[in-house]
Amino acid sequence: CDTAQTEEAIYSIVKPLSYLPVSRRGAKAQVTCSGSGVEIKPGDLITGGGLKWTPSRTYYIDGDTSVEIYQGQWVEQFVDSYDTRMNHQKFPIGSDFVDTTTLEVWVNETGAGGSDSYGKLWKRVEDYEGNITGLTSGSPVYFLTTSTDGRYSFYFGDGFVGKKPTDMSQIWIKYYETSGAEGNDTVTFISGIPAVSVTGTEIAGVGGAYKEDIESVRNNAPLWFQTQGRYVTAQDHRVGLLQERSGIVANVWGGEDNDPPNYGRVYVSALGNEGGSLTDETRNDIVSVMKNK
Numbered sequence: 001c002d003t004a005q006t007e008e009a010i011y012s013i014v015k016p017l018s019y020l021p022v023s024r025r026g027a028k029a030q031v032t033c034s035g036s037g038v039e040i041k042p043g044d045l046i047t048g049g050g051l052k053w054t055p056s057r058t059y060y061i062d063g064d065t066s067v068e069i070y071q072g073q074w075v076e077q078f079v080d081s082y083d084t085r086m087n088h089q090k091f092p093i094g095s096d097f098v099d100t101t102t103l104e105v106w107v108n109e110t111g112a113g114g115s116d117s118y119g120k121l122w123k124r125v126e127d128y129e130g131n132i133t134g135l136t137s138g139s140p141v142y143f144l145t146t147s148t149d150g151r152y153s154f155y156f157g158d159g160f161v162g163k164k165p166t167d168m169s170q171i172w173i174k175y176y177e178t179s180g181a182e183g184n185d186t187v188t189f190i191s192g193i194p195a196v197s198v199t200g201t202e203i204a205g206v207g208g209a210y211k212e213d214i215e216s217v218r219n220n221a222p223l224w225f226q227t228q229g230r231y232v233t234a235q236d237h238r239v240g241l242l243q244e245r246s247g248i249v250a251n252v253w254g255g256e257d258n259d260p261p262n263y264g265r266v267y268v269s270a271l272g273n274e275g276g277s278l279t280d281e282t283r284n285d286i287v288s289v290m291k292n293k
Helices: 007-017 214-227 234-244 280-292
Strands: 028-040 046-048 051-055 059-071 073-081 098-108 120-124 141-146 152-156 170-177 196-206 248-254 266-272
Touching: 007 141, 007 214, 028 280, 046 059, 051 073, 059 196, 059 280, 098 141, 098 152, 214 234, 234 248, 234 266, 234 280, 266 280
Parallel strands: 120 141
Antiparallel strands: 028 059, 028 196, 046 051, 051 059, 073 170, 098 120, 098 170, 141 152, 248 266
């Protein structure tokens, strides 16, 4: 990668390394919401810093409740139908603002309508139990990749490694579009949810990031290739966390470097890119990522 200069050249070179350039990442904040017996969920609107935010999961608000919110807007769209006559059919994600960690791929193999029109949720291969080594011909997974222009697309298994959708299956995607780093340091929020108010900010917006630039891709792709998706050394963990949880700065070290040493352990100290504290759920997510590798 050292001599490649243009964006197209960089993306062409890193594809054989199985490196996926990091997409935008939405900022997260932790706020106090107040209400009486109200359920709030992803998609409900909270505004802050001129941007749209939403609860990161479902919460039941009864009195003062700590809530993690995510900066972004939910998108749902029909992509195309699966055509078994096409070899290596790929499905493009048209947005330049997608946070790929939020991507959901749904496959409707029956043509059902109504509440079942989206079909079933298929997992990204990295999130499947056993990763690619655990795949069978019936594993409902998709593979995320990039084209030479840097945009993301996905494809399905071939019926040997991963399940192949039935002919003319309807393919839907859902994801968040985000403003990336623009959400960082946001401290004032206003609820657009009936009967719920935001009464305080516990942790300002943190962890938002723009799409990885080509210089970062050039440097990180060879390191990622060396890990082969496995986190063993402290360096593996650093590279992996950047790939999976961009928007944070992580210092990672092995327990052998502690005084006294604690062998067989890996430690991480993480902050947002601009030095802000991470939300409780983000810290728990980092621990979960490390344990699963």
